[in-house]
Amino acid sequence: MTMNNIEQIVSDALSKINSAAIAELEALKAEYLGKSGVITQILKSLSQYSIEEKKRIGAEANKAKSGIESALEKRFAALEKARVDEKLAKEKIDFSQAFYFPFAKGSLHPVMQAINDISRIFKALGFSVAEGPEIETDWYNFEALNIPASHPARDTQDTFYLDGMKNLLRTHTSPGQIHVMEKQKPPVKVIVPGRVYRNEASDASHSSIFHQVEGLAVDENITFADLKSTLASFVHQYFGSGLDIRFRPSHFQFTEPSAEMDMQCFFCKGKGCRVCKNSGWIETLGCGMVHPNVFRSVKYDPEKYTGFAFGMGLERITMLKYGIDDIRLFYENDLRFLKQF
C-alpha cells in the first residue's frame, strides 16, 4: 500500500462525494468507511506491515478517513440546505396578496358623517370649525352664557358634575362660543361640533351622551336676517333645496331674542306625514341673537358688535334624515345598523 494509492483513493472518494445526491451519501460512507469499506480494510491490514510502514500507512489512512468523513458531512449539509431553501421558496407567501381580499372596509359612523357633511356646508359659507373640551367649568358651561348660579334655567340642564361640582361634563356645545371669543377678536364665524352629556335616563329618543353642532357669527351689524339666510342655506344644502324654514319665539339665556327654527318636512314637503307627525314641519334647532351679557363675559363691546348663534342636535337630525327610530342604535355598534351608512 503506497501513499500514492491512498491519495488516489481519497481523490476518487471526494469526487464521487461531491457529485453525489443526498440519497447516495449513505452508500458512499459504507463504501469507504463501513465495516468492509476501503479505508477500514487498509486500517485492518496494517498488521502485515513493518512498524515503520504501519506508522506511515496508519497515519495516512487515518488522515484519509477524517478527510472523507468531513467531505461527507459538508456534502450532506450543502444538499440539505439547498433542499430547505427550495422548499421555503416554494412556500413563500406574498402577504400583500394574502391580505388583499378577506377584510371588509369600515365606514364612518353616521354621526361622524353628519359632522363632516355639515362642516363642509358651513365652511363653504365662510365658517371655520373649532372644538372645545368636554370637561368644562361652571363658568364656560353656565356663567359666561348668562346662566348665573341659582338661575332656574340650570335645572333644565341635567348636569353631570365632577370633582364636587368644580368641573362638569358640558351639557351643550355653547361653551365652545366662549372659548372661541376669548381667543379671537371679531369678526368671528365658527361652528363647534362635539359630544355633550346630560344626566337623564335613556330611551328611544333620549341619550345621556349625544352630539351637537354650535354656530356663532359676530361682527358689526350682524342681524337676524343674516341668521335666517345662513340657516336657510344650510337647510337647502343638507336637507333639500326649496324647503321653507320658520322661526318660533323661544327662550335661551344666552340669546335675545331667541327662537326655535323649524324646517318644512323634507319627507312630505310639508303635506304632513309620519316623519313630521302630520304637522308639515320639523323642529330643527335653537338659535337667536347673542345676548349682550355673553359679549360682556368675553370682553366684547356689546354696543359695537352683534351676533347670532345656533345649536342643533346631530342624532335627532340624522334620525329624521334616515328614518331611524331609536337614538340608542347610534351607540350600540351593531354592524347591521352601521353598515347601512
Ligand code: PHE
Ligand atoms: N345650547 C342650546 C341647547 O343646548 C342650543 C342653542 C345654541 C340655542 C345656541 C341658541 C343658541 O339647547
